[in-house]
Amino acid sequence: AQKVTQAQTEISVVEKEDVTLDCVYETRDTTYYLFWYKQPPSGELVFLIRRNSFDEQNEISGRYSWNFQKSTSSFNFTITASQVVDSAVYFCALSEAGYGGATNKLIFGTGTLLAVQP
Amino acid sequence: GAGVSQSPSNKVTEKGKDVELRCDPISGHTALYWYRQRLGQGLEFLIYFQGNSAPDKSGLPSDRFSAERTGESVSTLTIQRTQQEDSAVYLCASRTGFPLTGELFFGEGSRLTVL
Numbered sequence: 001a002q003k004v005t006q007a008q009t010e011i012s013v014v015e016k017e018d019v020t021l022d023c024v025y026e027t028r029d030t031t032y033y034l035f036w037y038k039q040p041p042s043g044e045l046v047f048l049i050r051r052n053s054f055d056e057q058n059e060i061s062g063r064y065s066w067n068f069q070k071s072t073s074s075f076n077f078t079i080t081a082s083q084v085v086d087s088a089v090y091f092c093a094l095s096e097a098g099y100g101g102a103t104n105k106l107i108f109g110t111g112t113l114l115a116v117q118p
Numbered sequence: 119g120a121g122v123s124q125s126p127s128n129k130v131t132e133k134g135k136d137v138e139l140r141c142d143p144i145s146g147h148t149a150l151y152w153y154r155q156r157l158g159q160g161l162e163f164l165i166y167f168q169g170n171s172a173p174d175k176s177g178l179p180s181d182r183f184s185a186e187r188t189g190e191s192v193s194t195l196t197i198q199r200t201q202q203e204d205s206a207v208y209l210c211a212s213r214t215g216f217p218l219t220g221e222l223f224f225g226e227g228s229r230l231t232v233l
Contacts, residue, residue, distance in 0.1 A: 033219055043207065045224040052219070091160065097219055103166040103174040104218035105151060110160040 002027045004094050006109035013082050014117050021077045021112045023092030029053075031097040034068065034075045035106060040088040048090075051075065052097070082116045089113050120144075122225035124210050130231045131200055139195045139228045143212030150193050151222065152177075152185060153209040161209065167193060200232045 003026040013019045025034065036048040049059065051068050059066045063080045079086055093106040123142040131137050143150050152164040163177040167187045178184070182201075187193040197204055207229045211222040 035221065037224075042226075044226045045209070045211075047221040047223070050219075050221055093161075095219070105163045105166055105174065106161075106222055107163070108153075108161040 002029075002032075002094050002096065002107045004092050004107055004109035006090075006092055006112050008112045009110070010113045010115070012115045012117060015084060016081050018078060018080050019082050019114065019116075021079075021090050021092075021114065023075045023077065023109060025073050025075065025092070025094045027073075027094060027096070029096050033095045033097055033104075035093040035095065036066065036075075036077050037091045037093065037108075038088045039091065039111070045091070048077075079114075082114075084116050084118050087114060087116045122210055122212055122223050124208075124225035124228050126228055127226065128229045128231075130233065132233050133202060134199055136196065136198045137200055137230060139197075139208050139230070141193045141195070141210030141212075141225060143191065143193070143210070144223055145191075147212035147214055147223070148190055148216075149213045149218055150187060151211045151213075152193070152195050153211065154179075155207045155209055155227070157206070164195070164208075197230075200230075202232050205230055205232045 005024045032053045034051045038046045056068050065078045067076045089111040091111045092109045095104050095106045125140045148169050150167040153161040155161050165185050166174040169190050170187050182198045185195045207227040209227045211224045213220050213222050
């Protein structure tokens with residue numbers, strides 16, 4: 001069965017600090033996709049990144065970076081020089097990559113609430 | 119519209135009443151998903167539509183929950199005889215139909231409160 005664990009329930013940092021959000025996943029599939037979504041106080045989920053299981057290159061987008069390690073089944077998310085606007089709940093999710101009738105639904109972790117204090 | 123649209127945004131109902139929640143996905147997105155998010159928790163998958171059919175209903179918590187989709191567009195999630203534990207935000211998401219590996223686009227959700 002597929003499972004996503006985000007062990008950090010809440011994190012509080014002061015603006016400009018770096019912060020890493022952990023994500024550990026379980027799957028028997030050899031091909032799968034990993035996602036990160038941001039849910040600000042307004043409630044709407046905002047897509048941040050999608051990574052397939054064959055691409056272990058780290059990715060950087062501005063202040064955001066992601067570290068994907070298949071050996072430890074982890075897909076961690078780092079925000080550099082955090083800002084108050086980064087305050088949100090962040091969700092990691094896993095999806096199979098099947099075809100021919102597979103639902104490819106996203107299985108979400110329980111989320112990490114990040115509070116960035118000014 | 120440009121995004122996934124859900125209505126109502128807020129619904130307060132009495133225990134035992136039926137409710138209908140509506141989702142209008144992004145035009146052209148044949149895949150549609152319903153999720154439930156209880157307060158402070160993650161997203162639970164409810165049901166998946168591909169076109170008008172629902173090949174995966176595995177997440178529906180009881181037979182009080184049902185959903186349909188017509189015309190490969192609008193979907194309605196119906197909860198009969200609501201219970202207090204049904205209180206949650208119900209999120210709808212859509213994506214292009216093939217391949218099913220792209221991002222899910224989410225609506226803002228319908229917040230249901232059962233008194």
